[in-house]
Each structure stands twice: as structure tokens, then as C-alpha cells.
Amino acid sequence: MKSYQVVILGSGISGVAFARLMQRAGLHDFVLLEAAGEAGGLCRTRHIDGHWLDIGGGHFLCTKYPEVYDFVFAHLPKSEFNFFTRVSKLAIENHEIDYPIESNLWQLPIALQTEFLNSVLQNGESRGLPAPQHFEDWVRWKLGDRIADSYMIPYNTKIWGVSPQELDIDWLSKIPRLNLEEIMFACKHQQAPSGKMPSHEGFYYPKQGGFQTVFDAIARPVQNHIQLNTPAINVAIFSERIIVNDEFEAAIVINTVPWSKLNFEFASPEIERSIAQLQHNSITVSLHEQPKHLTAHWIYEPDLNLRHHRRFFIHNFAPHSRKDGVYFETNQKRWSTSTDVVYFHHNEYAYPIPTLGRAQAIDRVLSYMRDRQIFGLGRWGQWQYFNSDVCIWEAMKLFRSLFQAVPIRPVGVR
Numbered sequence: 001m002k003s004y005q006v007v008i009l010g011s012g013i014s015g016v017a018f019a020r021l022m023q024r025a026g027l028h029d030f031v032l033l034e035a036a037g038e039a040g041g042l043c044r045t046r047h048i049d050g051h052w053l054d055i056g057g058g059h060f061l062c063t064k065y066p067e068v069y070d071f072v073f074a075h076l077p078k079s080e081f082n083f084f085t086r087v088s089k090l091a092i093e094n095h096e097i098d099y100p101i102e103s104n105l106w107q108l109p110i111a112l113q114t115e116f117l118n119s120v121l122q123n124g125e126s127r128g129l130p131a132p133q134h135f136e137d138w139v140r141w142k143l144g145d146r147i148a149d150s151y152m153i154p155y156n157t158k159i160w161g162v163s164p165q166e167l168d169i170d171w172l173s174k175i176p177r178l179n180l181e182e183i184m185f186a187c188k189h190q191q192a193p194s195g196k197m198p199s200h201e202g203f204y205y206p207k208q209g210g211f212q213t214v215f216d217a218i219a220r221p222v223q224n225h226i227q228l229n230t231p232a233i234n235v236a237i238f239s240e241r242i243i244v245n246d247e248f249e250a251a252i253v254i255n256t257v258p259w260s261k262l263n264f265e266f267a268s269p270e271i272e273r274s275i276a277q278l279q280h281n282s283i284t285v286s287l288h289e290q291p292k293h294l295t296a297h298w299i300y301e302p303d304l305n306l307r308h309h310r311r312f313f314i315h316n317f318a319p320h321s322r323k324d325g326v327y328f329e330t331n332q333k334r335w336s337t338s339t340d341v342v343y344f345h346h347n348e349y350a351y352p353i354p355t356l357g358r359a360q361a362i363d364r365v366l367s368y369m370r371d372r373q374i375f376g377l378g379r380w381g382q383w384q385y386f387n388s389d390v391c392i393w394e395a396m397k398l399f400r401s402l403f404q405a406v407p408i409r410p411v412g413v414r
Contacts, residue, residue, distance in 0.1 A: 003249040005029035007242070009232040010256035012041025013215055013388045014378025017071070017395035018254055019222040025403060031248065032222070035231030035257070039219055042350070042379075043388060045210030048343050051325040052210040052318050053287050055345035058298060058310070058329070059211035060317070062086075062200035063389035071392060076217035081204040084317055089299040092151055099300060101151055102143065102183055103192035113187060119144030120183055134356070135167035155302035158309040160353050161281045161331045171354040171385060205317045211388075232257060236265040237372060252402065253374045256381045258349055259365060271368050277361040278383050282332035283350035287342040289324045307334045352383045375402070 006022065008015045011034040022030055038044070042056030061072060061081065088099040097107040105116050124141035125131070132138045139152045153164050160167065182193045206213040219226075235253070236243045242250045255262070259275045267275075286308075298312040308328035315323045332346065352358070362383040366376050376382050377398055378391040386394065 001243075001249050002031070002247060004031050005250065006031075006252045006254060007244055007248050007250035008032040008254045008256065009244070009262070010034065010041065010378075010380070011039035011219070011226045012256060012378065012391075013043050013218070014256040014381065014391040014395055015254065016215070016219045016222060016226075017392045018256075018377060018399060019225060020075075020218055021395060021399040022403075023222055023225075025399075027403065028225075030225060032226045033230045033232050033244065033248065034226055034228050037228055039223070039226050039228070040212055040215050042347065043211055043215040045212035046343070046345070047209070048287060050322040051287055051314060051342070052321040053285070053314070053325070053327055053343065053345075054210045054212070055285050056211075056347055057283055057285050057350065058312055059388060060200065060203035060205055061211075061214060061389065062203035062387075063393070065389065065393045067396060068389045068392045071396070072214060072218070076206070076214055078204075080207055080213075082207055082317075082319070083202060083204050084297065085202050086200055087296045087316075089294060089296040090151065091299055091301045091303065096294070096299065098192065101147060103186050105183065106187040106190045106192075116144070116146045117183070117187060119146030120180065126180055133169060134165055135169055135172075135354075136164035138169045138172070139164070151302050154304050155300060155309060158302065158304065158331055158334065159281070159329075160351070161333045162279070162353060162355065166355050168354050168356045168358060170359050203317075208320060210318065214388075232262060234263045234265065235374070242373060251373065254381070254398070255369070255374060255376050256378045258380045259376070259383070266372070268368070271365055274361040274364045277355075277357055278365075279353040279355050279358070280349050281351050281353055283347045284330045284332055284335040284344055285347065286328045286330065286335075286337075286344040288326045288328065288340050289322075289342055290326045291324050293324075293326055307336060349380065351385050352379065354385065358383065 006029065008019055008030060011032040015032050016039065019030055019032055043059060044055050046053045046055050063069060089096050090099045090101055092101065093112065095108055098104040105113050108116065120143060123144040129141060132141050136153060139148045143152065156164050156167065186192055232244055234245055242253045244250065244253065258280065259278060293313045295316065296313060297317050298310055300310055301308065308330040310329045312327050314321045314325040314327065337344065369376065375398055377394055379386045382394065
């Protein structure tokens with residue numbers, strides 16, 4: 001039996017960030033168990049015939065947390081990144097406008113713009129109706145039927161792979177919210193209100209390689225602590241110690257992998273049911289070569305006649321990558337390969353689906369496990385649609401809560 005203070009399940013960005021925080025604090029009694037033959041999870045990149053492809057889908061460095069920038073730039077200097085002002089588009093009813101739609105209805109032809117505006121003005125919120133608790137009903141209440149039917153409902157049906165009526169509204173902070181006055185102002189003055197994009201109005205991307213360049217810089221100092229090809233399967237508790245795979249003993253376990261992939265010998269029936277409630281989608285990232293494309297970084301495509309939901313123009317944020325490189329994100333339920341696919345990668349676990357009851361289910365799991373010194377961290381450990389910056393931030397928060405009195409040393413100190 002190998003004994004550690006901390007056993008970390010998974011070596012994606014969440015697990016590696018937590019490990020690095022421990023190391024910088026002078027805490028070295030830890031191990032990361034990684035099921036795959038390489039670390040990185042959704043942050044991995046492939047170099048394919050001159051194309052740099054982020055196989056986990058769109059990954060960019062942008063955050064509202066200054067400490068996250070400090071952490072990343074301490075490992076990979078800011079000078080090693082290019083900075084871009086975000087340019088994202090939305091394809092709607094044969095027109096391409098800037099994202100988000102609420103701020104940019106004015107870019108549509110007048111007749112279509114009028115239809116959308118009339119629908120917004122007649123929405124449930126403007127009529128004083130209470131906010132619904134289901135996603136589809138909330139979208140209609142907030143934005144009107146026209147935006148709901150042409151964009152929000154088909155797009156979210158494509159990306160999540162479930163009916164919008166199954167979705168909760170607790171994740172809507174990722175959707176820019178505008179009030180009616182702001183929408184009308186934008187159309188009247190033909191300009192989007194400032195500061196209405198989510199936190200990523202601009203982003204950083206490595207000058208070399210893909211997003212894995214960021215991950216590798218953080219992971220390199222802890223690579224000797226990572227055990228590859230070692231999936232965590234079974235978790236038990238014996239004499240107040242946690243036992244993983246009958247091989248690794250720990251005082252604390254940090255779980256960053258999907259809960260459903262683990263067998264907890266001690267879990268109550270209620271916790272087993274709660275874990276079974278947690279749903280995820282699967283996304284295929286496919287590389288294509290298209291000589292003509294937009295100047296945007298990516299475009300959202302809600303048209304149900306298209307299998308994919310988002311398209312990225314790699315050269316526009318990675319100028320060292322070939323100019324004709326484009327990649328699509330497609331829900332696995334809609335995926336079908338074609339002759340123009342240069343390469344594809346299937347991500348079995350891509351996004352946690354924000355279904356009704358998800359928040360309550362994961363809260364029960366986290367509380368139960370926390371009482372037993374098992375802590376969920378990151379997109380899968382906390383079962384939320386966290387981008388990589390939030391995963392790092394959550395690692396910082398968890399580290400502080402567990403090791404409050406331990407000072408963090410400068411990045412060069414091991």
C-alpha cells in the first residue's frame with residue numbers, strides 16, 4: 001500500500017493546478033492518478049499537418065480573476081501569448097451578426113430586426129409575468145419567441161443533446177443578459193452597449209502550439225507525481241483513511257474525474273442515486289480545411305440542418321497554424337464523419353449538462369463526500385460547466401480551505 005497525504009484523481013487542469021499549489025507551498029506528499037496515457041484531459045492539443053488543433057474544443061485564456069492570470073503567467077510568461085479582442089459571430093436566418101444576439105439585433109435587415117424587436121417587446125418579462133424555472137420557458141419569458149425559436153432553443157438542443165425543457169436555469173450567468181431598454185438603444189443607435197459581453201471580451205492564446213502549451217507549463221514541475229495509465233476505479237474508507245484501488249492510501253482525496261466513473265464502497269443509496277442523476281454530453285472535435293472563412297475567431301451556428309453547433313477559425317487566433325484550418329464542435333448524437341474531415345477526436349465527457357435537479361444532486365454528493373475528506377474539484381468534480389480559468393480558481397479556493405496556514409512560495413521555489 002502506497003501512502004500519501006493527498007491523492008488527486010485525474011491530471012487535467014484542475015488536478016494539476018491543485019498539485020502545483022501544493023508544491024509551491026512546500027507540500028510534496030501527493031500523487032495524481034491519470035487513466036489516460038498522457039496528462040491534460042480536455043486541454044490537450046494535436047499538431048496535424050501544420051494545424052494546431054485543441055482536441056477538447058475551444059480553449060482560451062480569459063478570466064475575471066487576476067490571481068489566475070498571475071498563476072498562469074508565472075508558469076508561462078505573458079510575453080509568450082498573443083492577446084485578441086474577441087470576435088465571435090452568430091449565424092441566424094442566413095445572416096451573420098456579432099455575438100451576443102441581444103446586443104446586435106441592429107445588424108439584421110430592418111424587416112427581420114423589427115420582427116425580433118416586436119417579439120422581445122411582447123415577452124413575459126415585459127408583461128410582468130414571474131420568471132419561469134425551466135430553461136426554454138425562461139428564454140421565451142426573457143427574450144421572446146423569435147430569438148428562442150431561431151437561436152436559443154435550436155442551439156442549446158444541438159450542444160446539450162437533450163430537450164431544452166430538461167434544462168435548469170442555474171447556469172445562465174454564461175448567457176449575456178440585457179434589458180429591453182438596452183436592446184432598443186442598440187437598435188436605435190446601431191451599436192452594441194459596452195461591457196455586455198461575458199468575462200471574455202478579450203483573450204490570450206499561446207504564440208506557439210495550442211492551449212496545451214499553457215497546461216504543459218503548469219504541469220511540468222509536477223510531472224513526476226503523475227501516474228499515467230492508472231484509472232481510479234474503487235474508493236473505500238478504512239480506519240479513517242481513504243483507499244483507492246486497494247493500492248493508494250490517503251488522508252485527503254481530491255476528485256476531478258466524473259463521479260459516475262468511480263465505485264464508492266461506502267456510498268449510501270441516496271448518494272448513488274444522486275450520482276446517477278448527473279448527466280454529461282459527448283462532443284466530437286473535427287478538423288477541416290476551408291480556404292475561405294470569416295475574420296472571426298469562431299461562429300455559433302444554431303441551424304438544425306447543420307450537424308455541428310460551433311466553428312473555429314484556428315489561424316485567426318493561432319497565426320502560426322495553417323490558414324485554412326477550421327474545426328467544428330458537434331454533439332456526438334449528431335456526429336457523422338465525411339470526406340472533408342482531416343482528423344477528429346471524440347470527447348466522451350465534454351460538458352456537464354445543467355439538467356433540472358443537477359444542482360441539488362451535486363450538492364448532496366459534494367456534502368456527503370466532503371464529510372469523508374473527499375473533495376470534488378473542477379468541471380467534473382463539481383459538475384459545472386467551468387472553463388479552465390475557473391478550474392484554476394476553484395483549485396485555489398479549495399487549497400486555501402484545506403491548507404489555510406501554508407504560505408505559497410514564488411513559482412521558482414520547489
